[in-house]
Amino acid sequence: MYYTQNCNHQSSCLRIVPVFQGLDHEELATIQSVTNSSCYKKGDYIFREGEHSDSLFVVHEGLIKLSKLNEEGKEQIIRLLFPGDFFGQFALLQNSNHYANAEALEQTTICSIEKAAFLDTLGKNPTMALHFINALNNRLFLADEWMSLLSLMEVEKRLARVILLFFEKVEVRNNEFMLPIPKKDLASLIGTTPETLSRKLLSFAEQEIIAVKQRRVIQVLNLDTLKDLAGL
Structure with missing residues (x-):
C-alpha cells in the first residue's frame, strides 16, 4: 500500500x-x-x-x-x-x-x-x-x-557493527535504545539465523558488553569492548 x-x-x-x-x-x-x-x-x-x-x-x-x-x-x-x-x-x-x-x-x-x-x-x-x-x-x-x-567477518563482529550503528542512529538514553527492527530482520541484516543471533546476544550479555532488556531494548555496558569486537 x-x-x-x-x-x-x-x-x-x-x-x-x-x-x-x-x-x-x-x-x-x-x-x-x-x-x-x-x-x-x-x-x-x-x-x-x-x-x-x-x-x-x-x-x-x-x-x-x-x-x-x-x-x-x-x-x-x-x-x-x-x-x-x-x-x-x-x-x-x-x-x-x-x-x-x-x-x-x-x-x-x-x-x-x-x-x-x-x-x-x-x-x-x-x-x-x-x-x-x-x-x-x-x-x-x-x-x-x-x-x-x-x-569474511564472524557473526560477533557483524553483530557488534550493527549494534554500534543503531547506537549512533537511533534515540539513546542512558546508553539504552530499542532495536529499530525485529530480531528476525536483524538476523537477516547480518546474514545469520535468528537462533544464532539469540546465542550471540546472550554471549554479549554474559560478557557484560550489553544488557538485553524487554521489548528489544539494548543497553550498551562497555562501548570500548564493543568497538574492539567490531574491529573499530
Missing part, C-alpha cells in the same frame, strides 16, 4: 542532507520547488523492486528497509535508511528500474525530488555535484565494506 499525504517538510528535508549544503538561496529554492513530501505508515512501500520512478528520495523522519527476495522467496535486507539518507539514485541516474523494495518500518516521512530539476541544478553547481559524487562514493565504499563484513 502507498500512502502519499503531503507533509510539507520540503525545506527541512533539504537541510538535513549533506549533498545540498552549500547551495545558494536561488538554487535551494529551485530544488525546493520540485520537492514533495509524503507520509507513509508502517508496512507501506515507497517503491517495489522492478518499478520505475524519476525522483531522488530523502528520509526526513522514520526508518526505511531496502530488501530483495531471493529465488526461494526469502527476504534479504540490503540496507536500513535513517533520517538524512537518500535513496533511489541508481534508478534516477541510470534511467532504470529499482533493484530493491523500499518499505517503511515505522511512521515515515519521505521527500522526493524530481529528476529533471535535480540534474539541472547538479549541472550548474560544481560544489553540489562534488558533494553528490562524494556521497555516492561513500555509499559504494560502505556497500563494499558490508559485503566484506558478511563474507
